[in-house]
Amino acid sequence: MATEARILTGGQAVAEAMRQIDPDVVPMYPITPQTPIIQGFATFVAQGRAHGELVDVESEHSAMSAAIGAALAGARTITATSSQGLALMAEVVYIAASMRAPVVMAVGNRALSGPINIHCDHSDSMLVRDSGAIQLFAENAQEAYDLMLIAPRLAEHPDVLLPVLICQDGFTITHSAEPVVLLEDDVAREFVGEYRIPNSLLDVRYPTTQGPFAMPDYYFELRHQQLAAMQAALPVFEQMASEFYALSGRRYHSVEPYALDGADHAIVCLGSTGGTVKDVVDELRAEGEAVGLLELRSFRPLPRHDVRTALDSIRTVSVLDRADSPGGAPPLFAELAAALHGTEVDLRSFVYGLGGRDLHPEQIRAVFTEDSGAYIGLRGAPCPA
Amino acid sequence: MPELTAWRELPLGGVVRPGDTAPPHTGGWRTGLKPVVRLESCVNCLLCWLYCPDSAVQLDGTTFVGFDYDVCKGCELCAVVCPVDAIAMVEDDGD
């Protein structure tokens, strides 16, 4: 059923997924490193191979605003952004979630300014951590493509109805070419299916007011609905992933253990770093070291119970954060500390790769085997804790 | 005061559906003046209907017939836009 592997970048692979999904509306504003995604899709539209309405907006704030209107009017809607674009859009991402607009967004993760930088870290995604938008992280171009196809199903599921962000590391995935196997167009299209939402704004026979003012007597309850939708998203994702597995042979889970059986030291991370860690784990396992990896596919919702089940009997867990929180705990570490609260796990925090700094296999090896510093690759001794 | 609803019973995202809202009584916002019309001067241009922010201008089909004082908040827009000065703002007797 699957086609031959093609050599595609993550950006091209996601543009292919968009061509197959053929969304009705794509409001877009370019920003490095996601630009190849919308450029790729725009090219497909120009060639007549996709039919969505491209809306050239004047900013990412407008892109998400247009996306909400389109999605709630009854149009399947996709956009993409990175870094400052996501920062500018952040206000409206919260509104998309609260209005339950199932907008899908590809994110090419890039460090937030400042200093200004164009390379990868996860600070942009972390900025919208609490927005109510789902965040799935891809390890490579294949995963970015696969997750992009699953995204509309997840976003539009009646128990979910939330924006879904498919995050891929800027440049490391967006611009790196590797073999990617696409589904056949008709198989992908059938998997994604028709767009359906409960209340279309354009349904004149059943007119609704959407996004109304909520005073202290209702704000809390409406926010709690988003929490319930996030919880529902975990089983829905497993269901969609199992349907996708039947078509592709590629199986995804919200948390993915790698060589965790019998491990006494595990790394937890997001994104492309998981691929490098897997190589290091293979080497160390061959040398007889009991090490493993827990890769988080889903950062929002954070699959807290599965994380705890996977890690609570492991002696040491090292959390690799590609974002920091000056004056506080790095975001992924804070999640792990909450998930493992009350266990005996020796939990360690590492920050790496900010502003696109490379993380080398020997540095990952050092996390496993030495008492390496908490700020991997930082020049100079870190501030005392 | 309507009973407050638990989160599970609320429409998703707080969507307001037909029949969900209590009728508004913006008429209570008037602070002393209300519009009255001299129908004999009215040329039925419906500018007042178009401009009224509270749908307080009542029509019979497409004919202007008067004001709904339950919702008219006395903003005076209708009196300002009326091209033939058929609408006057008068002392509000609380009607």
Ligand code: SF4
């Ligand atoms: S005074 Fe204002 S609210 Fe009342 S009818 Fe005129 S325009 Fe409408």
Ligand code: SF4
């Ligand atoms: S604006 Fe004046 S003339 Fe026109 S319909 Fe209203 S009252 Fe009549």
